[in-house]
Amino acid sequence: MKTDDIARHDAKPAPTDTVRLVVTDMDGTLLTPEKQVTHASLDAIAKLNATGVPVCLVSSRAPHGISMYFDALKIRTPYAGLNGAAIFDADGHLISSLSLDAGAVRDAIDMFDVHEIDPWLFCGNDWIVRDASIGYVPHEARVIRTTPHETKDFTPWEGKVGKVTGSSADYDLLERLEGEIGQMLEGRASVARSAPYYLDITPLEANKGHALREMGRLFNIPVHEIACLGDMRNDIPMLSIAGLAIAMGNATDEVASYAHVQTVTNEQDGWARAIEQFVLPRVPATLTPVK
Numbered sequence: 001m002k003t004d005d006i007a008r009h010d011a012k013p014a015p016t017d018t019v020r021l022v023v024t025d026m027d028g029t030l031l032t033p034e035k036q037v038t039h040a041s042l043d044a045i046a047k048l049n050a051t052g053v054p055v056c057l058v059s060s061r062a063p064h065g066i067s068m069y070f071d072a073l074k075i076r077t078p079y080a081g082l083n084g085a086a087i088f089d090a091d092g093h094l095i096s097s098l099s100l101d102a103g104a105v106r107d108a109i110d111m112f113d114v115h116e117i118d119p120w121l122f123c124g125n126d127w128i129v130r131d132a133s134i135g136y137v138p139h140e141a142r143v144i145r146t147t148p149h150e151t152k153d154f155t156p157w158e159g160k161v162g163k164v165t166g167s168s169a170d171y172d173l174l175e176r177l178e179g180e181i182g183q184m185l186e187g188r189a190s191v192a193r194s195a196p197y198y199l200d201i202t203p204l205e206a207n208k209g210h211a212l213r214e215m216g217r218l219f220n221i222p223v224h225e226i227a228c229l230g231d232m233r234n235d236i237p238m239l240s241i242a243g244l245a246i247a248m249g250n251a252t253d254e255v256a257s258y259a260h261v262q263t264v265t266n267e268q269d270g271w272a273r274a275i276e277q278f279v280l281p282r283v284p285a286t287l288t289p290v291k
């Protein structure tokens with residue numbers, strides 16, 4: 001770790017002794033690189049349910065890309081999509097949503113166009129692209145099992161956008177633009193990479209810290225009794241405030257510096273190991289099992 005990362009980690013308050021809710025990222029965290037859930041993670045979720053600790057999913061994904069895992073995970077809990085811009089109850093009903101200012105949307109798209117980065121818009125359950133056959137669109141369509149809307153003109157959608165994503169195989173360029181677009185949209189939007197190849201722009205208040213607080217509010221559980229797990233820069237807002245913050249082994253040193261502890265990678269059952277090692281020992285014995 002760099003000196004700043006070490007100082008940040010050392011300055012964190014001690015982790016909580018009590019965990020009553022788990023809020024987790026999906027890609028790079030709960031899911032393997034192949035977007036699967038391992039048997040060990042399923043067993044860990046079953047143990048959490050049996051001890052009365054709900055598991056809530058918080059992701060940069062569009063809503064359907066989250067709820068499609070519910071049956072496999074055997075959970076039915078509130079969740080947050082688009083980095084917290086859309087909050088849903090356990091039945092999939094929209095509780096709250098945030099939208100980007102249309103001017104911020106246009107500025108982000110213009111910046112992506114200048115650098116030949118493919119822009120996508122997410123509006124509720126709708127995913128809008130210019131060409132469904134290029135870049136990362138086919139990959140994302142397979143991952144979230146959703147067909148995007150194609151359009152040559154984003155204008156009709158600009159006033160109802162929950163997230164703009166720039167997708168590119170030039171990881172270094174996206175890393176640089178994360179800072180540049182973040183400065184350009186400072187005070188107007190949240191800007192963070194959700195994967196090395198995706199740069200997300202969401203409403204200023206829409207981040208995973210907001211999502212974690214909302215999950216806690218829905219269960220009437222304070223933030224200091226929530227554990228969270230994540231791996232990317234867009235997870236930093238929730239890692240910064242959770243009572244127990246766990247970074248994946250595949251997280252960068254910067255991201256890990258915001259966490260209390262670090263587990264192994266998502267290729268090594270890091271999620272399941274973290275639950276066993278850090279979360280379950282902190283669960284009160286008096287909780288009612290989750291049904």
